[in-house]
Amino acid sequence: MEPRLFAGPPAGSGPEPLADHRARLGSRPSGAAAAATVPTLEASGLLGRGGAGFPVGRKWRSVAGQEGGRPVVLVNAAEGEPLSSKDRTLLRLRPHLVLDGALLAADAVGADRIALYIGTAQRDAHASIRRALAERRDLNVAIDLHAAPDTYVAGEESAAVHFVNEADARPTVTPPRPYERGVGGRPTLVQNVESLAHAALIGRFGDGWFRELGRDVTPGSALVTISGAARDGVREIEIGTTIGELAEQAGAGTTARDRQAVLLGGYFGGWLSTERGWDVPLDPIALRAAGSAFGAGVVAFLGNDRCGVRATSRIMDYMAGQSAAQCGPCVFGLRAIADATARLATGRPERDDLERIQRWSQQLAGRGACRHPDGAVGQLLSSLRVFGSEWEVHQRRRPCTRERVAAITPARNREQVA
């Protein structure tokens, strides 16, 4: 596949300077031409790349059509998902593509302000964007840079808006959603950096060009972050590439038996066994049908010598700790579930632990102000499906079939693990 977002200089050369970017891609559409990109985006079928997969063109149209002041564009690069590094990599290597997308969005929806929301720990990304902003002469709107807290929920759209408004990166109660009332009470387009980069290219080359890629149902290319028992890194893939193909390219084995399972989407995503998933296309629709999710493009391979129950329990512990601590069901529910999965993982379960985590999980859906508990629980339920027999083994206090239980300690804060 010809790279699109990563076309241009190789990764080792650092941020692409403005001159090279312009030489390669020409200048961006602006003004009236920019406004005309909304139907093009809709026709392209571009879905948001932040995790929820909402159609980008439709989102721009909703924001443009709101009353309540001139809109604001919030460029979301908080990337709180620990397994994902595509957004910071994109900012580091192609800052001008992202800025093109943001300026295009601002023109298209009539915004007079762009808020760049980048995770505090992403120093390279911050440096790259600052340098890129200094290079440009076509900044026709006010641009402000915000350092997002490095928490999991900071990237949730109402949390991002809340931070820009009041320096508090916790989700708020919706309605009203940001597209209706967000930054400064104005309609706000919260968009992931990768989505904006794709939009910048679609704005130049059209929807037909975008749809030339895409092997299954969903068109285009996407960035994925590979980790686990594979060669770590960010890659651009054609949507619809199967998990098996990606595994082979990323050194995660050549057959389904070489790995046990894969976690897709992120800590809020879903597990898939390699047996079932090897030939499943990396396409949001196919993955949802298979009980998983494309999410933020995370592809994490679990080796055969690792225990899925333990991996899941550590994810649940992290997700419980990352609750914004605003809603009782999320706080108490996730913590109870995390503690129960930890007991199961370390071979000291209580009699009803497995039954309880299923009951609590079913009760938790939709009962927080944001979708953090839903995501965590969805990942857990997929783990129960994929590693079902191993959960039973742990509940019955039989020896774990994958790892020595003595080597496992539950992770809390900064405890070491064998």
Add this chain to the structure above:
Amino acid sequence: MSPQILWFATRGAGIVSLILFSAVACLGLLAVARTQSARWPRFLTVELHRNLALLSIVFLGIHIVTAVVDPFTSLGIGAALVPLASSYRPVPVAFGVVSVYLVLAVIVTSLLRERIGHQVWRAIHWASYAAWPLAVEHTLTAGSDSWSLWMLAVQGTCIVAVSAALVHRLTSGGTNRSRLAAVTGGTADPVAVDPAWRNQ
């Protein structure tokens, strides 16, 4: 109208007001402390608290109107509306006047709760912690028979009841909200979350 009747009405309504307000204060404290039992559901505490508060306003109104209208007291409308404007025991009457204003603020904001939102309502509701002691002070110092045995018993019971409720409220552990952050368990450093993801 016999002046005796007005005088009895003023004192009677005043005492009933004190008893009702004390009950309202107890119920309010018990509601926050989430008190309940097998035969006493929580909603009863809250609804009784609100209904008794409205009832006590009625008796408060009778107490004030009869006191002002009574030709044998030198209390005019000014004394009822302006603290320290009374020529009869100005400070004790002032306690009552201020207490009434605080109570009115609490009642009015409570009736308009849905319009003003929870934060504003709650901030003003704190005034009740001042209104009740002022009412007790007023009863003790402005009343003509506060030091009779039966009145001491009534006032003593009110004070004991509200104090006990206050102690219960302070020792009942606070709201859930104050505990939420502690329960989540802090945040694990994402890099250390699971070395399994660091394998090649």
Add this chain to the structure above:
Amino acid sequence: MTATFRPRPTARPDRPAGPGPARTELVVDRIACDGFGMCAELLPELIELDDWGYPIVAAGGVPDQLLDHARRAVAVCPVLALRLARIPAAPVERGNAGWHGNRPSSVRG
């Protein structure tokens, strides 16, 4: 702590509101809610409490014959976390592929 007033188990677990006819729904402000639980005492047909005292509201809206009880439950909440919302009839929506089947109303973009 468990609620002393255990409602009859007619309430179904919370599901995100989906398409359907116009109806009145009980909406909980999940951030304001502090688990007082009086709503469940007054409307056990539609609200039950989870293991920590927080409300689980049955899906499908409030039937007409329970509207008065629902209004009383809304009024009793000490933190104004419960409200009645009139939801207009909504058509079936297609197109959100990235999430689990839960309605993806938290959009990271």
